[in-house]
Amino acid sequence: MKQLERLMYLQGGCCFFCGQPIPAGEASIEHLLAKANGGGNGDDNCVACCKTLNALLGSRALKEKLTIIMNQRGQFKCPMMLLPSPSPAAKATPVDENTAAVIADLQKRGSARPRKLDTLRNTITSLKQFKFKEEDVMSVLEQLQTNGYVTIQDGKVTYELPAKSR
Numbered sequence: 001m002k003q004l005e006r007l008m009y010l011q012g013g014c015c016f017f018c019g020q021p022i023p024a025g026e027a028s029i030e031h032l033l034a035k036a037n038g039g040g041n042g043d044d045n046c047v048a049c050c051k052t053l054n055a056l057l058g059s060r061a062l063k064e065k066l067t068i069i070m071n072q073r074g075q076f077k078c079p080m081m082l083l084p085s086p087s088p089a090a091k092a093t094p095v096d097e098n099t100a101a102v103i104a105d106l107q108k109r110g111s112a113r114p115r116k117l118d119t120l121r122n123t124i125t126s127l128k129q130f131k132f133k134e135e136d137v138m139s140v141l142e143q144l145q146t147n148g149y150v151t152i153q154d155g156k157v158t159y160e161l162p163a164k165s166r
Contacts, residue, residue: 003041004029007048016047017069018078026050034059053078055117055155071135098136099143101127107164117155 033039036059114120144150
């Protein structure tokens with residue numbers, strides 16, 4: 001039995017972080033202590049989670065990963081659950097000031113927009129006019145996805161931003 005299959009079996013087919021079932025083809029192995037930071041491949045260091053969350057957590061330090069999860073204050077929303085884009089008939093939800101600023105920045109970038117989730121997250125974090133915390137970044141990503149402005153799949157980002165307001 002392969003490690004991912006074993007982890008999925010041991011976790012009941014659910015994500016280690018949010019406890020939601022992981023759809024077929026979306027499961028991946030997350031190293032709690034990233035391999036880049038000296039972590040091993042043993043089952044004691046590996047858990048199954050969705051590819052989207054794995055890409056978001058990347059090779060961050062374990063403390064930083066736990067902080068991201070804990071900052072959700074018991075209301076952890078897995079980015080995987082945000083993936084389905086609303087249907088064209090779905091009503092857009094209002095965006096907050098932070099998200100509006102991120103949309104404006106992405107519109108200015110044109111074809112130079114980030115194409116990977118990690119790069120987009122870093123782009124949002126680096127906006128100088130705001131001091132984004134990790135939970136702010138997660139909120140912005142959620143609003144962008146909920147409104148269908150971005151689609152994130154397998155760590156890759158595609159855009160359907162609203163037309164620039166003049």
